[in-house]
Amino acid sequence: xxxxxxxxxxxxxxxxxxxxxxxxxxxxxxxxxxxxxxxxxxxxxxxxxxxxxxxxxxxxxxxxxxxxxxxxxxxxxxxxxxxxxxxxxxxxxxxxxxxxxxxxxxxxxxxxxxxxxxxxxxxxxxxx
Numbered sequence: 001x002x003x004x005x006x007x008x009x010x011x012x013x014x015x016x017x018x019x020x021x022x023x024x025x026x027x028x029x030x031x032x033x034x035x036x037x038x039x040x041x042x043x044x045x046x047x048x049x050x051x052x053x054x055x056x057x058x059x060x061x062x063x064x065x066x067x068x069x070x071x072x073x074x075x076x077x078x079x080x081x082x083x084x085x086x087x088x089x090x091x092x093x094x095x096x097x098x099x100x101x102x103x104x105x106x107x108x109x110x111x112x113x114x115x116x117x118x119x120x121x122x123x124x125x126x127x128x
Contacts, residue, residue, distance in 0.1 A: 013041055014028070014040050014041070014114055015027050015028045015038050015039065015040060015041065015042065015043055015114075016028055016111055016114060017038065017107045017110055017111055017122075020103060020104065020107050020124070020126075020127065021127060021128070022128060023126045023127070023128055024126060025038075025043075025107075025124060025126065027043050028043075030043075032045070033126075034046070034047075034049075034126050035047070035048050035049060035123075035124060035125045035126045036123075036124050036126075037059075037061050037062055037121065037122070037123050037124075038110060038121060038122040038123075038124060039061075039062065039065065039069070039121045040114060040119070040120070040121075044061055046058070046123060046124070048123070048125055049125065049126070050077065050125065051076040051077055051081055051083075051084070051125065052084065054074060054076070054083070054084055054087065054123065054125075055084065055087070056087060056090040056091065056094075058123075059072065059091070059123055062096070062121045062123065063091065063094045063096060065121070067119065068094060068095055068096050068119075069096060069119045069120050069121040070095075070096070070097060070118060070119045070120070071096070071097050071099055071113060071118060071119070071120045071121070072091060072096050072097065072098055072099065072120075072121050072122070072123065073099045073101065073106040073109055073110050073113075073120065073121070073122040073123070074098065074099070074100050074101070074106065074122070074123045074124075075101065075102060075103030075104070075105070075106030075107065075122060075123065075124040075125055076100060076101065076102060076103065076125060077102065077103055077125045077127055078102060078103065078127045078128075079102055080100075080101060080102045080105075082100075083098065083100040088100075103124050103125055103126070103127050104127075106122050106124055107122070107124065110122040
């Protein structure tokens, strides 16, 4: 008996996260070193290496999207910690809901929401 394929079905050109770890991500078949911002149609490098560096300004490529994503998943690293004070409120002002979680959970959640055709983005801190 063969194994079941559990990869979610997504539209062509969407940035499905294939894997993460060792300081990089494999997204839509391409390897990206370091932290990244993932939008449905593109991936950008993100110069953030720890949760304390996540600011509204560092998320500008996401919040300036037209239309903005309805949900922003922030993968804050290997372990879960609190979001910086005021970040959720600032994102709400930009009509973006913040979901703060560890990087692994953010990768998995991004793929599920992408498969559901939700307007989602992810800001992912690379983990070893």
